[in-house]
Amino acid sequence: MLDLIVQLKEEESLAELKSMLAEGVDHRDLLACxxxxxxxxxTKFETGVYFIAALIMAGEIMRSATEILRPYLKPGHPNNKGRVLIGTIEGDIHDLGKNLFALLLNCNGFEVIDLGVDVPVVNFLQKARELKPDAICISCVLTTSVEYLKDAVKVLADEFPFAKNRIVVGGTCLDARLAEYVGVSLWARDAAEGLKICQKIVHTNPAV
Ligand code: B12
Structure with a gap:
């Protein structure tokens, strides 16, 4: 299936996904694939083998795969309800990872307010003031948006004394070093890790 995805064979890769699900292959392995x-x-884009059209095509494949996997993401016993504000940082329009994370939060009983993509800090600030979320989750996929993320973290932390323990960041371009650079201690490698962080926040430090 991996080869079909990399070759951007949408129909074939999705058909393979459906048949593997029907055979009982673990949905987490299929998502990972x-x-x-x-x-x-x-990587093919980076090295000049693929062009932007391939990224668009890949995005479509990922979107359809997420839809097919959606029913499998529901856990057995929802708990730890809380409110999460989420969005992709300014300058960045990637939303598939964010949407997957939002879906996982939803399936686990969280109320999710999604501000969409290319979100300026002022929008995060306004909504955070209005809704007092348990966690503010910011997706950053592009390296070129890291400075916006750093700025957003600073503005939010200045405004809300406890924001530092409530801002969760994630996205392909981030790692522990970059998370530290933008001033955040809550960084998630993937959506499952992000979910655990949000559950922990609600457990230990619910918003009032
Ligand atoms: C599909 C895609 C696109 C699509 C996006 C469609 C969409 N609706 O999102 C389109 C065609 C729009 C696109 C455009 C561009 N892209 Co693009 N894109 C990709 C690609 C191939 C896949 C991204 C994806 O959806 N992955 C699947 C999702 C599920 O994974 P994910 O995003 O990593 O999310 C997971 C985790 O990171 C985490 N997560 C994500 N967000 C958050 C947030 C929180 C709070 C938490 C807890 C967790 C979390 O949860 C998810 C599940 O575990 C990547 C390649 C790659 N290596 O990722 C390049 C990639 C991200 N793109 C890249 C580039 C350069 C671009 C463009 C600049 C290209 C151009 N020259 O125009 C533009 C930028 C447009 C913009 N202003 O944003 C580079 C970024 C390099 C960098 N480090 O900055 C990459 C890495 C490709 C590459 N290797 O060069 N792209």
């Missing part, structure tokens, strides 16, 4: 496919398409 699609994500690895996206990574490889990205």
């Amino acid at each position: 699609f994500m690895e496919g996206m990574r490889r398409v990205g």
Whole structure:
């Protein structure tokens, strides 16, 4: 299936996904396969083998795969309800990872307010003031948006004394070093890790 994804064969890769699900293959492994496919398409883009049209095509494949996997993401016992504000940082229009994370939060009983993509800090600020979320989750996929993220973290932390323990960042371009650079201690490698962080925040430090 990985080869089909990397070759951007939408119909074939999705058909393969459906048949593997029907055979009982773990949906987490299948999701991981699609994500690895996206990574490889990205590398081909980086090295000049693929062009922007391939990224668009890959995005469509990932979107459809997420839809097919959606029913499998529901857990057995929802708990830890809380409110999460989420968005992709300014300058960045990637939303598939963010949407996947939002879906996982939803399936686990969280109320999710999604501000969309290319979100300026002022929008995060306004909504955070209005809704007092348990967590503010910011997706950053592009390296070129890291400075916006750093700025957003500073503005939010200045405004809300406890924001530092409520801002969660994630996205392909981030790692522990960059998270530290933008001033955040809550960084997630993937959506599942992000979910655990949000559950912990609600457990130990619910918003009032
Ligand atoms: C599909 C795609 C696109 C699509 C996006 C469609 C969409 N609706 O999102 C389109 C065609 C729009 C696109 C455009 C561009 N892209 Co693009 N794109 C990709 C690609 C192939 C896949 C991304 C993806 O959806 N992955 C699958 C999702 C599920 O994974 P994910 O995003 O990593 O999310 C997971 C985690 O990171 C996490 N997560 C994500 N966000 C958050 C947030 C929180 C709070 C938490 C807890 C977790 C979390 O949860 C997810 C699940 O575990 C990647 C390749 C790659 N390596 O990722 C390049 C890639 C991200 N793109 C890249 C580039 C350069 C661009 C363009 C600048 C290209 C251009 N010259 O125009 C533009 C930028 C447009 C813009 N202003 O944003 C580069 C970025 C390099 C960098 N470090 O900055 C990459 C890495 C490709 C590459 N290797 O060069 N792209």
